[in-house]
Structure formats: C-alpha cells, structure tokens
Amino acid sequence: MAVDSGGHAYLTGYTNSADYPVANALQSSISSGYHAFVSKLNPSGSAFVYSTFIAGNSTDTANSIVADASGNAWFTGVNDSSNFPGIAASSPQTTYGGGGDAFVAELNSAGSALTFATYLGGSSYDSGAGIALDPPGNVYVTGTTESANFPVTGGVVQTSLAGLANSFVAKLSSATGTLTPTQVVLTSSPNPSASGAMVTLSATVSVLGGGAGTPTGSVVFSDGSNPLGTVQLNDGQAQLSATSLQTGTHSNTATYSGDPSATARSHAQQDCDR
Secondary structure: OEEOOOOOEEEEEEEOOOOOOOEOOOOOOOOOOOEEEEEEEOOOOOOEEEEEEEOOOOOEEEEEEEEOOOOOEEEEEEEOOOOOOOOOOOOOOOOOOOOOEEEEEEEOOOOOOEEEEEEEOOOOOEEEEEEEEOOOOOEEEEEEEOOOOOOOOOOOOOOOOOOOOEEEEEEEOOOOOOOEOEEEEEEEEOOOOOOOOOEEEEEEEEEOOOOOOOOOOEEEEEEOOEEEEEEEOEOOEEEEEEOOOOOOEEEEEEEEOOOOOOEOOEEEEEEEEO
C-alpha cells in the first residue's frame, strides 16, 4: 500500500477472484490463475479512482507499490507471462527470461495506460519485492533471484550468483534510460466557457535545463480521473477539443509519458470553469 501527497491510497497485490471490484479499469477481466491488481482510492476512501487487473497470459503477481509526485503508480512483483502488458521496444528488457521474472511497471494517474513496463530477470526464478523513488525520479527495485544470468551492469559489487538464491538491487534512471527533464504547460480556452460550448485544451511539452530536441510521442488529456483522449505531439504541441464537460469547475490534466529518445515524463494541471 502507498499514499500520495494528495491523500490517495494505492493498493497492489494479486487475486484469483474474477469478481474482484474494478472501476475505470485498464483490464477488467482475468483468465484462470492469479493476476496482479492495482487499485487507487480517492482521499476520502469513498470511491475508486480506478481499480484494474494487470496481467498477461499466465500468472502475474504484484508485491510492492509507490506513487510519484504526479500520481502515477510504480509497482513490482513476479510475472510468468510472455506477453506482460506495457512492454515496449524501448524497455530495458523486452523479453521474458523464463522461470518467473521480476517486473517493473508504471500506471498513469488515471489508470488508463501503462506508461512503462520491463521484465527484470534471467532464466530461473526472479522476484521483485520492494520499490522506491527518489526526488529526481530514479526508480529502485529490490528482490531475490535464482538466475545465474540475471542482468547486471559493470562495476557493481557482485557480478555473479553465489548459492541458490541471492538478493538484488536495481536502479532505473528513467523509463527508457537517460533522464531528460521536460515540462508540460496546459491552457484551456475559453476559460470560463459557456455551458455546452467547446473547450480547447492545449499542451506544450518542452525540454528543461537547456536540453536540445523537440519532444515527440503523445499527451493524455483527462478531466479529473476521466480520460478525455490521447493526442500525438506536433512540434511539441497537442490540442484536444472537448464538448462533454458539464457545468462547473473541472480539474483538467495533461500527462506526457516520454518518447523513444528517452525524454522523461511530465504532468500539468489546470482548473477550467464553465
């Protein structure tokens, strides 16, 4: 279990209950066997922001979770699926090693997308048991391994397996490698708007710290916990027109999840009145 700065509670674990409660789910059903779940409760504990299964074609279990400053959930555990969801070509380990691998995954703040996932293991049993974040956004995972070919980097204190099972510690500098900080600026127009009128949400993504390049990829627009749509960036900008907003104040967000060149994720929020 974890709690973010806004008071949301995050729970993870595993279940073989087909009727485990789901809400705004990325994955709303399971096959036979145990599957991981992630559930996010609002600060009063009165409703789910989302509750979803996370699993591939076999048994997948989650053991630990932490929330970042943007409300994204990072979690780790053990998977036995060759098609664990969210694995991308840019993931540090793209293929299942066998025997049960540890995994690291990130679920966005609305629970509508896995913005990062990677296998972490060799050809024997590997388990992710704990996960933590530091202020710059580095991800730390610890657990146990029985794999002689567990992925290790140069210059570490122990490069080979000693005995049947060893502990491991792994550090990910970002979802895809080198961390390049970005910022998102979100505006809405008109604001305030008339009831029933179209509202245009505009997000501009830029590289911080004097870094070069224009971010690519996509931005996810949301109205609170409700996703409004995903828009591809064009020259670092994305726009979405919304007509479904009801009368009142809306906490709109724009979340950028990075691109293949390892631009780090960022998040913006703005209130909109109509």
